[in-house]
Amino acid sequence: MEKAATREGYGKALLELGRINKDVVVVDADLGDSTKAEHFGKQFPERFFTTGIAEQNMIGTAAGLSVSGKIPYASTFAVFSERAFEFTRNIVSRNKLNVKLTGSHAGIATGEDGKSAQAIEDVAAYRALPNMVVLQPADAAEAEKMVFALAEYKGPSYMRVHRIAMPIIHGSNYKFEIGRGEILRQGKDAVIFASGTMVHEALKAATILENEKINVYVANISTIKPIDEKLVIELAKKTNCVITAEDHNVIGGLGSAVAEVLGENYPCLMKRIGVKDAYAESGKPDELYRKYGLDAESIAEEVMKIISKKK
Amino acid sequence: MARKNLILELKQKAKDFRKGVIEVVYKAQSGHPGGSLSEIDMLVALYFYKLRVDAKNPKWDNRDRFVLSKGHASPGIYVVLADRGFFPKSELDGFRKINRMLQGHPELSTPGIDFAGGSLGQGICFAHGIALACRLDKKDCKVYCMIGDGEAQEGAVWEASMAAAFHKLDNLIVILDKNQVQETGRTKDIMDLGNVALKWKAFGWNTIEINGHDMGQIVKALDKASKMRNKKPTIIISDTIKGKGVSFMELNYRFHGKAPNDEEYKRAIEEIEKIDIKKFK
Numbered sequence: 151m152e153k154a155a156t157r158e159g160y161g162k163a164l165l166e167l168g169r170i171n172k173d174v175v176v177v178d179a180d181l182g183d184s185t186k187a188e189h190f191g192k193q194f195p196e197r198f199f200t201t202g203i204a205e206q207n208m209i210g211t212a213a214g215l216s217v218s219g220k221i222p223y224a225s226t227f228a229v230f231s232e233r234a235f236e237f238t239r240n241i242v243s244r245n246k247l248n249v250k251l252t253g254s255h256a257g258i259a260t261g262e263d264g265k266s267a268q269a270i271e272d273v274a275a276y277r278a279l280p281n282m283v284v285l286q287p288a289d290a291a292e293a294e295k296m297v298f299a300l301a302e303y304k305g306p307s308y309m310r311v312h313r314i315a316m317p318i319i320h321g322s323n324y325k326f327e328i329g330r331g332e333i334l335r336q337g338k339d340a341v342i343f344a345s346g347t348m349v350h351e352a353l354k355a356a357t358i359l360e361n362e363k364i365n366v367y368v369a370n371i372s373t374i375k376p377i378d379e380k381l382v383i384e385l386a387k388k389t390n391c392v393i394t395a396e397d398h399n400v401i402g403g404l405g406s407a408v409a410e411v412l413g414e415n416y417p418c419l420m421k422r423i424g425v426k427d428a429y430a431e432s433g434k435p436d437e438l439y440r441k442y443g444l445d446a447e448s449i450a451e452e453v454m455k456i457i458s459k460k461k
Numbered sequence: 462m463a464r465k466n467l468i469l470e471l472k473q474k475a476k477d478f479r480k481g482v483i484e485v486v487y488k489a490q491s492g493h494p495g496g497s498l499s500e501i502d503m504l505v506a507l508y509f510y511k512l513r514v515d516a517k518n519p520k521w522d523n524r525d526r527f528v529l530s531k532g533h534a535s536p537g538i539y540v541v542l543a544d545r546g547f548f549p550k551s552e553l554d555g556f557r558k559i560n561r562m563l564q565g566h567p568e569l570s571t572p573g574i575d576f577a578g579g580s581l582g583q584g585i586c587f588a589h590g591i592a593l594a595c596r597l598d599k600k601d602c603k604v605y606c607m608i609g610d611g612e613a614q615e616g617a618v619w620e621a622s623m624a625a626a627f628h629k630l631d632n633l634i635v636i637l638d639k640n641q642v643q644e645t646g647r648t649k650d651i652m653d654l655g656n657v658a659l660k661w662k663a664f665g666w667n668t669i670e671i672n673g674h675d676m677g678q679i680v681k682a683l684d685k686a687s688k689m690r691n692k693k694p695t696i697i698i699s700d701t702i703k704g705k706g707v708s709f710m711e712l713n714y715r716f717h718g719k720a721p722n723d724e725e726y727k728r729a730i731e732e733i734e735k736i737d738i739k740k741f742k
């Protein structure tokens with residue numbers, strides 16, 4: 151299966167979007183080579199603004215561009231975007247400005263760089279900001295669709311992408327819509343709501359479980375806010391057994407978003423899989439996923455454990 | 462002669478608005494009088510002389526922008542915008558009150574407001590973005606941004622100052638309302654900024670230093686700044702006095718964010734009424 155990183159999808163789409171929409175501008179804080187915003191910068195230098203290594207000015211500048219009729223995409227590492235969090239809060243989300251923030255190298259999948267670069271709290275932070283849309287694509291193809299969808303959407307957003315290459319599971323006819331989840335695999339015994347890299351781990355876990363005669367739904371929740379409540383409730387009702395999987399702290403991310411929906415609408419058995427409120431370390435992404443319980447085998451084990459609690 | 466009349470007219474406005482600031486903050490029993498009184502002469506020159514704005518069309522695409530980064534000094538800009546016709550003067554009575562328009566710190570929903578301040582160090586970054594957009598669109602409008610001297614302790618001010626020079630934004634004019642006092646005391650005692658003109662010069666800016674209460678100097682400085690075409694942003698370092706015009710508020714940090722009581726209110730109004738605009742500077 152063809153593989154690509156979601157950040158590559160971001161960069162590729164940005165370049166294409168720049169060709170057809172002259173209002174699109176990019177603000178970069180010296181990580182364009184990593185976020186892949188550099189493709190746009192090389193093609194459209196007059197619409198590519200660098201602030202140097204200065205994330206606060208990156209956000210403030212993007213906000214100023216947005217009130218002047220531009221459609222600014224601002225990108226840096228997810229973790230460094232957090233340095234400008236209060237700028238995003240007080241200028242962008244407070245005023246509902248049309249700024250498209252992208253955080254790359256999200257989660258412990260960032261790997262060898264270690265704790266400093268592995269953002270595991272960004273979704274929690276941005277989800278708590280009024281007016282913010284929070285997105286996380288499952289593959290490069292979905293990332294591309296998101297970049298285009300955001301150009302049509304008027305308002306602030308945070309798009310979370312990963313460093314590592316992941317299988318491309320969406321075809322060119324896939325239609326992404328903000329706020330809509332997607333069932334990738336049908337099941338009956340349980341449902342795994344996954345996002346980003348963890349969609350692929352969840353799909354692998356489903357195959358492992360199939361051998362144990364356990365059939366699970368796998369749903370891609372690429373819009374974490376506003377979450378597809380209808381889909382979450384529907385699949386919870388069908389299975390009475392819910393698992394969430396994310397490369398993020400178990401506090402405040404996808405697991406919390408699903409728990410919030412179910413707690414108020416359909417309380418049922420639930421297990422959140424994610425980083426267990428701790429920082430990880432340097433290592434290869436797959437080694438880290440194994441050690442910190444995010445790999446397919448760990449997910450399969452957790453699913454079996456929770457299913458055994460079902461009456 | 463015409464020039465002399467203009468200056469006197471502007472000075473009279475500033476005197477009226479000083480009273481307005483005190484009234485607004487007194488009625489609300491909340492707000493920031495000190496920084497509003499220090500900035501008011503500059504605001505008058507901007508809104509009644511320099512800025513290309515249209516109160517009937519506040520979002521006019523080709524207007525000059527004014528970013529009040531020191532958003533706590535909102536009473537100052539509110540009395541100016543009301544008088545300039547951006548919204549009814551009756552709104553001033555609702556300052557800081559629930560279900561009313563005029564928020565404690567400015568919001569973009571208020572006609573005439575170009576920046577929602579309240580968090581220091583952000584306005585200059587925002588103005589930097591607007592200036593880039595104006596240049597990209599080949600607009601001839603100017604972007605003015607007022608910051609405080611205490612505010613210049615925020616690192617983001619220097620991020621934007623570095624970038625504006627790098628991007629050669631000669632359509633950006635920053636005004637430093639150097640009123641010498643911040644929330645808890647004198648700026649020089651809390652975090653001395655040293656020689657700000659040298660600092661901004663070293664960052665690659667044009668610098669103009671004036672007495673920020675001398676209307677003649679203010680008008681001249683704005684004219685000079687708006688004509689700069691040397692690929693450098695310009696900063697007007699406006700030496701001011703926090704609380705200017707009310708003796709017991711002058712350089713008194715206690716009136717950074719405190720409303721006058723009944724007695725203080727009366728005294729303040731009396732003092733402002735006694736201001737001789739011909740001698741005021």
